[in-house]
Amino acid sequence: xxxxxxxxxxxxxxxxxxxxxxxxxxxxxxxxxxxxxxxxxxxxxxxxxxxxxxxxxxxxxxxxxxxxxxxxxxxxxxxxxxxxxxxxxxxxxxxxxxxxxxxxxxxxxxxxxxxxxxxxxxxxxxxxxxxxxxxxxxxxxxxxxxxxxxxxxxxxxxxxxxxxxxxxxxxxxxxxxxxxxxxxxxxxxxxxxxxxxxxxxxxxxxxxxxxxxxxxxxxxxxxxxxxxxxxxxxxxxxxxxxxxxxxxxxxxxxxxxxxxxxxxxxxxxxxxxxxxxxxxxxxxxxxxxxxxxxxxxxxxxxxxxxxxxxxxxxxxxxxxxxxxxxxxxxxxxxxxxxxxxxxxxxxxxxxxxxxxx
Ligand code: IPM
Ligand code: MG
Numbered sequence: 001x002x003x004x005x006x007x008x009x010x011x012x013x014x015x016x017x018x019x020x021x022x023x024x025x026x027x028x029x030x031x032x033x034x035x036x037x038x039x040x041x042x043x044x045x046x047x048x049x050x051x052x053x054x055x056x057x058x059x060x061x062x063x064x065x066x067x068x069x070x071x072x073x074x075x076x077x078x079x080x081x082x083x084x085x086x087x088x089x090x091x092x093x094x095x096x097x098x099x100x101x102x103x104x105x106x107x108x109x110x111x112x113x114x115x116x117x118x119x120x121x122x123x124x125x126x127x128x129x130x131x132x133x134x135x136x137x138x139x140x141x142x143x144x145x146x147x148x149x150x151x152x153x154x155x156x157x158x159x160x161x162x163x164x165x166x167x168x169x170x171x172x173x174x175x176x177x178x179x180x181x182x183x184x185x186x187x188x189x190x191x192x193x194x195x196x197x198x199x200x201x202x203x204x205x206x207x208x209x210x211x212x213x214x215x216x217x218x219x220x221x222x223x224x225x226x227x228x229x230x231x232x233x234x235x236x237x238x239x240x241x242x243x244x245x246x247x248x249x250x251x252x253x254x255x256x257x258x259x260x261x262x263x264x265x266x267x268x269x270x271x272x273x274x275x276x277x278x279x280x281x282x283x284x285x286x287x288x289x290x291x292x293x294x295x296x297x298x299x300x301x302x303x304x305x306x307x308x309x310x311x312x313x314x315x316x317x318x319x320x321x322x323x324x325x326x327x328x329x330x331x332x333x334x335x336x337x338x339x340x341x342x343x344x345x346x347x348x349x350x351x352x353x354x355x356x357x
Pocket of ligand 2: 248249252
């Protein structure tokens with residue numbers, strides 16, 4: 001029987017609740033499709049700081065490196081807001097991305113038919129939207145040096161550096177070009193080349209690489225305009241290529257097209273080695289323990305894991321179909337509630353999804 005080893009990282013806030021639901025669905029779908037999943041649970045984020053004083057214990061990173069894929073729920077806890085940077089939950093996630101060299105973050109945005117009226121945008125604007133944000137994930141201002149805080153005569157000064165090497169730009173661009181090739185063959189690269197040197201290099205590299213991909217229709221947008229176009233006419237986009245910071249911002253914006261950030265999955269991939277699959281949303285500390293969270297972004301992330309990392313595409317289809325079926329039946333978590341729909345908690349939503357498998 002085919003066997004896959006998964007490291008599960010429940011993390012913080014609603015993380016453990018949506019992990020429990022996702023794990024039971026993965027167990028059911030693997031039985032149905034004749035393969036075996038082994039789960040190994042580890043600490044990350046605030047939960048890891050509480051237990052080990054580090055947001056990414058060495059044992060977690062080592063286990064992830066040895067796995068076939070890593071499935072993460074969410075990290076973040078306001079309790080650590082005042083901590084120094086190295087003792088914040090977010091640092092654990094950044095260290096994990098860097099430690100596994102996951103430079104390519106894929107964030108697909110599709111409108112699930114049943115949710116067309118859940119978006120804050122008009123249905124005629126979002127109907128048929130199907131785009132992929134390809135976000136650079138291990139460089140840019142998130143990781144650039146120098147960074148820090150210094151005391152000056154006029155008080156404190158703080159700084160970060162937005163920096164990209166040609167090599168870093170090329171490798172994420174190649175991922176985006178290849179994805180565009182398998183889709184509608186349109187690539188829009190996002191930058192701020194009218195102001196930033198780093199963006200000028202970024203744009204030059206995309207232009208230069210585009211000669212290797214003559215079938216791809218390449219365009220460039222400044223990030224401010226891209227933010228506007230995303231809500232004005234999102235159907236114009238196929239693949240959106242962004243740096244780390246711009247992708248962070250634009251992918252939250254793009255999430256709202258789909259009705260709720262609770263619906264958006266992601267995959268983070270390197271050149272080789274295991275990928276990391278996680279919902280785009282955070283740990284929603286205000287919902288933690290209330291059984292109100294939407295588990296679907298994590299379930300859709302698990303589907304991406306099945307398809308991309310484990311090559312179990314039938315099982316991936318099965319999870320996605322289950323999500324569409326419960327939505328079509330009018331079942332909703334709190335974030336998606338609408339007139340005429342039935343509201344369920346996280347666990348009941350999990351049970352409804354299990355029935356579809
Ligand atoms: C995301 C998140 C993270 C990021 C945080 C939690 C560090 O917002 O994955 O989009 O900024 O990358
Ligand atoms: Mg973000």
